[in-house]
Amino acid sequence: MAENNIIMDIKDFYFTYAGVDAPSLKKINLPIEKNKITAMIGPSGCGKSTLLRAMNRIHDLYPGNQYEGEINLYSSHDEKQNILDLKKENDFIKLRQQVGMIFQKPTPFPMSIFDNVAYGLKLAGVKDKVEIEERVEKALKDAAIWNETKDRLNKSALGLSGGQQQRLCIARAVALKPEVLLFDEPTSALDPISTGAIEELIAELKKDVSVVIVTHNMQQASRLSDYTAFMYLGDLIEYDKTDKIFLNPSQKLTEDYITGRFG
Numbered sequence: 001m002a003e004n005n006i007i008m009d010i011k012d013f014y015f016t017y018a019g020v021d022a023p024s025l026k027k028i029n030l031p032i033e034k035n036k037i038t039a040m041i042g043p044s045g046c047g048k049s050t051l052l053r054a055m056n057r058i059h060d061l062y063p064g065n066q067y068e069g070e071i072n073l074y075s076s077h078d079e080k081q082n083i084l085d086l087k088k089e090n091d092f093i094k095l096r097q098q099v100g101m102i103f104q105k106p107t108p109f110p111m112s113i114f115d116n117v118a119y120g121l122k123l124a125g126v127k128d129k130v131e132i133e134e135r136v137e138k139a140l141k142d143a144a145i146w147n148e149t150k151d152r153l154n155k156s157a158l159g160l161s162g163g164q165q166q167r168l169c170i171a172r173a174v175a176l177k178p179e180v181l182l183f184d185e186p187t188s189a190l191d192p193i194s195t196g197a198i199e200e201l202i203a204e205l206k207k208d209v210s211v212v213i214v215t216h217n218m219q220q221a222s223r224l225s226d227y228t229a230f231m232y233l234g235d236l237i238e239y240d241k242t243d244k245i246f247l248n249p250s251q252k253l254t255e256d257y258i259t260g261r262f263g
């Protein structure tokens with residue numbers, strides 16, 4: 001496999017929630033291409049969010065979940081690393097800086113716009129005040145929210161609109177210079193104009209990061225992503241270039257889903 005084009009590689013991966021007998025994800029094999037957008041689609045409950053959350057070990061905020069297999073991260077700083085081997089809290093914090101996550105509902109902290117972005121930088125050990133100011137400004141610019149916030153950086157982030165809050169959350173993640181950004185239905189709580197702005201932003205971001213996005217919106221997956229993975233009942237049914245999945249899928253299940261016959 002041409003590993004230099006791959007940022008993460010999921011191999012024979014099983015995931016079982018604490019207290020549940022059967023795995024929610026079964027034998028998943030999925031490469032995540034560098035500087036591309038990979039969409040995960042499939043009907044409710046098929047395991048999209050479970051897989052996304054495994055990719056930065058967010059599940060480990062709760063004990064007792066079981067992982068099997070490998071999720072390798074080929075970051076530019078480190079050698080290949082199977083993130084399922086990580087055990088220490090500090091390693092999880094570092095992983096979540098390298099592999100950031102944006103949730104369905106914007107989750108700004110109840111603090112100023114500036115501090116929302118600066119907080120993570122300070123946590124990551126950046127102490128120099130000028131460097132923090134520069135990186136906050138750059139992140140807000142990269143997340144296309146600088147013009148709307150530059151005159152109110154010390155005002156509460158909770159006063160921003162939903163779409164602005166989502167871009168602020170993206171700025172917060174981008175400030176940490178991640179290698180991968182995971183988006184879990186990032187626009188499903190937003191109006192069409194804010195949705196368009198976030199989609200444009202994600203398309204722009206792939207110059208610098210690799211993106212994985214879970215979406216229920218077929219049009220969003222087809223217009224935004226380079227690759228698409230279709231999941232069903234905990235299995236990865238088909239993974240291919242997005243055009244192939246939408247125009248000429250190999251599996252009947254995929255075709256039935258994308259043509260709206262179920263789901």
Ligand SMILES: Nc1ncnc2c1ncn2[C@@H]1O[C@H](COP(=O)(O)OP(=O)(O)OP(=O)(O)O)[C@@H](O)[C@H]1O
Nearest residue numbers: 017018020024042043044045046047048049050051
């Ligand atoms: N905390 C949990 N404990 C036990 N089972 C869970 C938990 N969270 C999810 N599941 C189960 O895991 C399976 C996959 O759920 P998941 O949320 O990953 O699906 P999804 O494809 O993201 O669905 P949706 O599109 O509705 O968000 C489902 O059967 C779900 O009931």
